[in-house]
Amino acid sequence: MSIRARIDALFPRLASEQQFPTQGQTIFVDLERQEVRRAWIPHRVVTQLLGGRGVNMFLLHNLLDEALEPIHPEVPLIFGTGILTSMVPSASRGNVTSWSPESRVLMDSNAGDYFPSFMKLNGIDHLVLYGKAPKWTLLHFEGDQPKFVDAAPFMGLDNIDLRAKIANDFSGVEGKDYGLAAITTAGENLVLCSGIMAGPKAIYARGGPGAKMGALNLKAVLIQGRSADLSTARPHKLRNRDVAVKLLNTSVVKNALKKRGTPFLYKPSRMLGAMGTKNNQETTWTDKLDAENIDPYRPGMEGCFACPVNCRPLNDMSVLGESGVGSRESETPAVDHVAATPDTRQPTPIPDKYVKGDGPEYVTLGKFGPNVGITEVTQVLRLNNICNDLGLDTASTGSAISWAMELYQRGMITREQTQIDLEWGNYETIERLLFMTAKREGFGDVIADSSQAVATGKYPRESLDYLMAVKGLTQSDPHDARILKAFALGLAVATRGMDHLRNRVTLEINAKINDSPDFKAELYGGPVSAEPNSYEGKETAVRRCENIYAVGDSVGMCRFTTKLFNSPSLPGYEEFADQVANVTGIELTNEAIDHIGLNVMGVERLINAKLGITRADDTLPKRWFEEAIGVGPYKGEKIDRGEFDKMLSRFYAISNLTEEGVPKPEWREELEGVLTA
Amino acid sequence: MLQTESRVTVRLPEPLREGRGDVITMNATSLGDIIAELDLADDRDELFNFAVNGDLVLHGEKDVALKYGDEVEIVVAFAGG
Numbered sequence A: 001m002s003i004r005a006r007i008d009a010l011f012p013r014l015a016s017e018q019q020f021p022t023q024g025q026t027i028f029v030d031l032e033r034q035e036v037r038r039a040w041i042p043h044r045v046v047t048q049l050l051g052g053r054g055v056n057m058f059l060l061h062n063l064l065d066e067a068l069e070p071i072h073p074e075v076p077l078i079f080g081t082g083i084l085t086s087m088v089p090s091a092s093r094g095n096v097t098s099w100s101p102e103s104r105v106l107m108d109s110n111a112g113d114y115f116p117s118f119m120k121l122n123g124i125d126h127l128v129l130y131g132k133a134p135k136w137t138l139l140h141f142e143g144d145q146p147k148f149v150d151a152a153p154f155m156g157l158d159n160i161d162l163r164a165k166i167a168n169d170f171s172g173v174e175g176k177d178y179g180l181a182a183i184t185t186a187g188e189n190l191v192l193c194s195g196i197m198a199g200p201k202a203i204y205a206r207g208g209p210g211a212k213m214g215a216l217n218l219k220a221v222l223i224q225g226r227s228a229d230l231s232t233a234r235p236h237k238l239r240n241r242d243v244a245v246k247l248l249n250t251s252v253v254k255n256a257l258k259k260r261g262t263p264f265l266y267k268p269s270r271m272l273g274a275m276g277t278k279n280n281q282e283t284t285w286t287d288k289l290d291a292e293n294i295d296p297y298r299p300g301m302e303g304c305f306a307c308p309v310n311c312r313p314l315n316d317m318s319v320l321g322e323s324g325v326g327s328r329e330s331e332t333p334a335v336d337h338v339a340a341t342p343d344t345r346q347p348t349p350i351p352d353k354y355v356k357g358d359g360p361e362y363v364t365l366g367k368f369g370p371n372v373g374i375t376e377v378t379q380v381l382r383l384n385n386i387c388n389d390l391g392l393d394t395a396s397t398g399s400a401i402s403w404a405m406e407l408y409q410r411g412m413i414t415r416e417q418t419q420i421d422l423e424w425g426n427y428e429t430i431e432r433l434l435f436m437t438a439k440r441e442g443f444g445d446v447i448a449d450s451s452q453a454v455a456t457g458k459y460p461r462e463s464l465d466y467l468m469a470v471k472g473l474t475q476s477d478p479h480d481a482r483i484l485k486a487f488a489l490g491l492a493v494a495t496r497g498m499d500h501l502r503n504r505v506t507l508e509i510n511a512k513i514n515d516s517p518d519f520k521a522e523l524y525g526g527p528v529s530a531e532p533n534s535y536e537g538k539e540t541a542v543r544r545c546e547n548i549y550a551v552g553d554s555v556g557m558c559r560f561t562t563k564l565f566n567s568p569s570l571p572g573y574e575e576f577a578d579q580v581a582n583v584t585g586i587e588l589t590n591e592a593i594d595h596i597g598l599n600v601m602g603v604e605r606l607i608n609a610k611l612g613i614t615r616a617d618d619t620l621p622k623r624w625f626e627e628a629i630g631v632g633p634y635k636g637e638k639i640d641r642g643e644f645d646k647m648l649s650r651f652y653a654i655s656n657l658t659e660e661g662v663p664k665p666e667w668r669e670e671l672e673g674v675l676t677a
Numbered sequence B: 001m002l003q004t005e006s007r008v009t010v011r012l013p014e015p016l017r018e019g020r021g022d023v024i025t026m027n028a029t030s031l032g033d034i035i036a037e038l039d040l041a042d043d044r045d046e047l048f049n050f051a052v053n054g055d056l057v058l059h060g061e062k063d064v065a066l067k068y069g070d071e072v073e074i075v076v077a078f079a080g081g
């Protein structure tokens, strides 16, 4: 059935008018025919899946034709904004959903900055994009009215220049006047590790959204104005004040997130002996990359739309003149990009536009530090700035490079094939490779295939033994989870692949919580072993985290500020339920809202099942079962296959899933009722 | 004599320094002594973890025994990013 026929079939089941105050439309845009249809998500779907990620799943489940290929333009690309996005502090987020061309399972990626908020501010809750535009297009919404603009003047531009040109051509300031989601040359070239940039750094990163958007011939979506009537069902600002106070009084926000951002995690991971190093062959690395060593290069912090936390560190290497681009004159970069000097391990001394930027996050620090053998802060900062400009997902790109480096180390690929020296820590190669990847040039074409490089015939089959991926998606963060069994289970069962942001029980590293069994049991809804490397009860903690994070994504709350991710004291169900009631008038109990989290996972598992995913895919990279950690307090630790399998079965049992990992028949029927009634 | 035998150095993160500098020495035979001395007990929201001689401690914190010359570091163990 074609996408148009699927939409025709879906339409009678959608609502023809707004269902609650502040609800935005779901807009279906046929890029090929330049046609637009509008509807509203029915109340009964909202009460089961809320909005954002949850409702995106409803739409994908209805519109996905698994007989196609993920990159096919009739597989839709769906942007969604949370039900509270832009209206509650730190609810600045939204998701983009499709079938991933990178992993070939569910694609679902979250971003902040401004784009999701500008969707909501203009009355657009979901944007379903499909069909290949006859020529490269910029979709320009003035309010909720789209225009199909010829994107020719913007083609070939990467993030920095593209955003500057759009600000100039559309006379506005991003974040104040408009939100922009755009692809770079990497997306134009269908690079599988490319994302959709939602700001200078914010990126819908995981699963190849950049390639998916590129396949539609869609360069950018620009949403300009603040046209929606966002009058709430009941006053909500007073409660917003409580939420903001709660956020800002949480120790981790005060002491870490607001001051240095996520690079803080590098040090504890390193000290635990759990810092993924050289494609996880090793697990500890230099203290030179500890967050405090980035301090001298941090001129300030940035934040997403109306978020009081401002957790995103900026970087400016020109201040110390030792940036690798070392000049105070770099305020106005003399040149666009100067390649690293080939015969040293140092970047060029000539200033260019990568002397400053936004970031890094811990993920980038790990993936472009230890994982590829880099030890210098300035080199990591520069690679971070280049990835932001090229629109490359640092998790997937860093993982693809470290995979290649290990294959090179093992002689499974040779210099003859690569034409470049892939030795660990070779900064010059890594920098060059990023540009080659964005253009699919030389060996960059192999990196651009990310985890699919075996399927596309570029690596031998045995290479898969060294791919640090689950369900085709490489690990999102650098933490080696052989020690913390809850982390390991989360990575195995995450519906989008090996990703920590779906269900990580991050508080497993908090000794005070581990040493308070009653408090811990209350937090997760059941007993969970105090010992991080034990398998006991870890399924309970993962289940609770998966539910609350799915709810967070559906209301639009940032993961960093959602209860359980960074602290037990951050806003959670209580605040979400109160503000959903105040904003929309929809009353939900804490139990009901928790069940919504479960529903979102259930629908995601139904989608993955259609794509052929089974229990066998809820697993971990071979290395973690077979090779033990070699350093630190947990030396000798690895994943025991038998114990892991039992933990997985327990996880399925408490998740209302069959032994194959899909919703049990009764619940499945219930979910299908919501999805197809 | 006992006092000298239990002398350890403690490296403090910025939020806990309170004018004390970044490294202090104290008498402690277990991490529990340091927790009591710095008044860190029972605040589960504070994500401060201990590392003893470079190894991070994830549970059983109060009972971790210390000996003369041990180097303890308190790390802001920001959880996820």
Ligand code: SF4
Binding pocket: A090, A091, A092, A112, A113, A302, A303, A304, A307, A308, A309, A310, A311, A312, A558, A559, A560, A561
């Ligand atoms: S906490 Fe940070 S990433 Fe999250 S919404 Fe706020 S500024 Fe954005």
